[in-house]
Amino acid sequence: MANNLYEKLWQSHVVHEESDGTALIYIDRHLVHEVTSPQAFEGLKLAGRKPWRVSSIVATADHNTPTNHWDRGIEDPVSRLQVETLDANIRETGALAYFPFKDRRQGVIHVIGPENGATLPGMTVVCGDSHTSTHGAFGCMALGIGTSEVEHVMATQCLLQKKSKTLLVRVDGALGKGVSAKDIALAVIGRIGTAGGTGYAIEFGGSAIRALSMEGRMTLCNMAIEAGARMGFVAVDDVTINYLKGRPFAPTGAQWDAAVAYWRTLHSDEGARFDRVVELRGADIRPQVTWGTSPEMVVSINDTVPDPAKESDPVRREAIERALQYMGLNPNMPISSIKVDKIFIGSCTNSRIEDLRAAATVLKGRRIAANVKLALAVPGSGLVKEQAEREGLDRIFIDAGFEWRMPGCSMCLAMNADRLEPGERCASTSNRNFEGRQGAGSRTHLVSPAMAAAAAVAGHFADVRELL
Amino acid sequence: MEKFNRLEGLVAPLDRVNVDTDAIIPKQFLKSIKRSGFGPNLFDEWRYMDVGQPGQDCSARPKNPNFVLNQERYRGASILLSRKNFGCGSSREHAPWALLDYGFRVILAESFADIFFSNCFKNGVLPIVLPANEIEALFQLVNVTPGFKLTVDLSAQTVVCPDGHTIPFAVDPFRKECLINGWDDIGLTLRHADKIGEYEERRRAEQPWLFA
Ligand code: SF4
Numbered sequence: 049m050a051n052n053l054y055e056k057l058w059q060s061h062v063v064h065e066e067s068d069g070t071a072l073i074y075i076d077r078h079l080v081h082e083v084t085s086p087q088a089f090e091g092l093k094l095a096g097r098k099p100w101r102v103s104s105i106v107a108t109a110d111h112n113t114p115t116n117h118w119d120r121g122i123e124d125p126v127s128r129l130q131v132e133t134l135d136a137n138i139r140e141t142g143a144l145a146y147f148p149f150k151d152r153r154q155g156v157i158h159v160i161g162p163e164n165g166a167t168l169p170g171m172t173v174v175c176g177d178s179h180t181s182t183h184g185a186f187g188c189m190a191l192g193i194g195t196s197e198v199e200h201v202m203a204t205q206c207l208l209q210k211k212s213k214t215l216l217v218r219v220d221g222a223l224g225k226g227v228s229a230k231d232i233a234l235a236v237i238g239r240i241g242t243a244g245g246t247g248y249a250i251e252f253g254g255s256a257i258r259a260l261s262m263e264g265r266m267t268l269c270n271m272a273i274e275a276g277a278r279m280g281f282v283a284v285d286d287v288t289i290n291y292l293k294g295r296p297f298a299p300t301g302a303q304w305d306a307a308v309a310y311w312r313t314l315h316s317d318e319g320a321r322f323d324r325v326v327e328l329r330g331a332d333i334r335p336q337v338t339w340g341t342s343p344e345m346v347v348s349i350n351d352t353v354p355d356p357a358k359e360s361d362p363v364r365r366e367a368i369e370r371a372l373q374y375m376g377l378n379p380n381m382p383i384s385s386i387k388v389d390k391i392f393i394g395s396c397t398n399s400r401i402e403d404l405r406a407a408a409t410v411l412k413g414r415r416i417a418a419n420v421k422l423a424l425a426v427p428g429s430g431l432v433k434e435q436a437e438r439e440g441l442d443r444i445f446i447d448a449g450f451e452w453r454m455p456g457c458s459m460c461l462a463m464n465a466d467r468l469e470p471g472e473r474c475a476s477t478s479n480r481n482f483e484g485r486q487g488a489g490s491r492t493h494l495v496s497p498a499m500a501a502a503a504a505v506a507g508h509f510a511d512v513r514e515l516l
Numbered sequence: 517m518e519k520f521n522r523l524e525g526l527v528a529p530l531d532r533v534n535v536d537t538d539a540i541i542p543k544q545f546l547k548s549i550k551r552s553g554f555g556p557n558l559f560d561e562w563r564y565m566d567v568g569q570p571g572q573d574c575s576a577r578p579k580n581p582n583f584v585l586n587q588e589r590y591r592g593a594s595i596l597l598s599r600k601n602f603g604c605g606s607s608r609e610h611a612p613w614a615l616l617d618y619g620f621r622v623i624l625a626e627s628f629a630d631i632f633f634s635n636c637f638k639n640g641v642l643p644i645v646l647p648a649n650e651i652e653a654l655f656q657l658v659n660v661t662p663g664f665k666l667t668v669d670l671s672a673q674t675v676v677c678p679d680g681h682t683i684p685f686a687v688d689p690f691r692k693e694c695l696i697n698g699w700d701d702i703g704l705t706l707r708h709a710d711k712i713g714e715y716e717e718r719r720r721a722e723q724p725w726l727f728a
Contacts, residue, residue: 063708063711063712063715064708064711064712066690068688068689068690070688070690072705072708072711072712074712074715074716074719076726083546083547083608084607084608084609086549087549087550087551087609090549095700095702097702100712101716103727103728111546112547124547126547126548126570126571127547129547129549130547130548130549133549168725168726170723171726176607176609177606177607178605178606178607178631180607192607192631193607193631194607194608194609194612194631194634194635194638195551195609195635196609196635196638196639197634197635197638199702200701200702200705203702203705203706204702204705204706204709204712205712205716206705206708206712208690208701208705210688242534242601242604243534243600243601243604243627243629246601246627246628246629246630247630276601276604276629276630277630278630278631297728298725299725299728303724303725304725306723306725307723307725310723342534342536342604363533363599363600364533367532367533367534370532461538461543461606462543463543463544463546463547470567480536480538480605480606482536482538482539482605483536483538483539483561484538484539484542484561485538485543488542488561488567
């Protein structure tokens, strides 16, 4: 029988199945960060339970850590306590790897897992974090989970799951110049909506996806959760295998050969069925900009802000009106006329080396506009930062007027000091534009790194294709 | 986990689509290493006029009079009524913790985001999916009926209106049993410890690189 990739990943991990279809799924990799783990470690201790397999755990502190003045430590005492709690918990429990605050390899959990080869094809990967879907880029079943589930995985090495439906998102044809994986992700969400993928596992396929690098695929899978899907993935191919070769936790020697032979089976078979298929043409996708407070509120740079008067569904009309009011925008204004106050290039969506290169290509020899109050470049990890500095990208950012920061989640969710003031407008390469996401009263527009750089230079949203 | 079986409760309407977890409990409160105490900061940015900080006494903060939970008629509500895609966004379990701590045991919506949905069940909160027309009718009723209450019966899988109109709902049998009995699912899973061990040994032999 022709199986799709999700079925293969599912079948290879079922430990036990109840009569109603609830299954125990074995978990290969457990990624841990400071925000969603303390209550799980505490629960484990209170119940007198031991972790099942600590060698599955890879941990880091990323959400609360500052991105400058590391010599001063973590100044906010509440944040500091949370990070120190993780330090203590990992010290007591153990882990395959821990990249604490100030470690050379510290960074955003979804950046460091793959770059260290701790995310491998065919794995089940979980993390108390919705953007765990990122790891699906490697042909993994990667799921974001809640804290109770973090505790459940620690105690049992399993997760209770019901099988999802499958959605194939196929993007064929070449992407235009200046169009990136982020634009594909936003265009897909614009098409199917933020609840469009609810209950589905999304497989991204088609020639435009095959042509993406691993980093592009991670960006795309990262945003699967914003389409409502708990996971998104891409089949394994040479791009996957070449990326993994030589990474610290990737297998070597005879095990590498055995692993590669298995990984090559991780694709949907010819003729495999999906519950739903959505198709996009790569050539139709233009650089995207969100205008509202949900990632589905997105248009291209050549469009205008929608007019609620033209919406016939009253619930949708009210949602548009509310979003425009919150965002301080008027109906029908061109997207390119929207001025920005701050720029954020970073987050688990777009903080890898190729993202920084894409932004630097636009920034080279240019300066941020006078109305831009702050432009932040925050590499996803210590290793990304080192690589960027070897390539001289830090100089390009700094010369353009950006601040070049230390790695972490930073202004993606503003748990540390990096945030917007009420009413400030940001071109951000992160993944969520919810009300208050980047600070109370903040206004976020999601874009690709190249588009963020274009907005920085122009002082308003601008078509990056005209700057390349 | 606190058991849940039957509840007659006051209904509060939150008439929005895509209520996300950042709105349910803003990020600054995620710095806590506890599971409790989030209730005063539930919907913090909508509920108060100032910006909330962790550890603050919320009783003296200026409230937003237009926010539904600040209206006297919804004081003590234990059932929250909302629209499509409730709980979208982050995996933070602080969201159901905050709803529970405030006093909500049931959430009625047209649809829920997956992670939030499953987080609710782990914490004794019952998320119920109802058809759009029933949700719409309930909004109309709540708006015109002060003190509007519903009875939610998990065993019978019904939501019953004061006039007797009964709306059936679906629930996963395993989750239903856990919620009715207040079971801890780690304990349930560990009954299969031998099977997990066997699976693990087989995998270790077949794909040793996963266990490096
Ligand atoms: S970068 Fe943003 S989305 Fe990614 S893990 Fe950190 S806070 Fe979450």
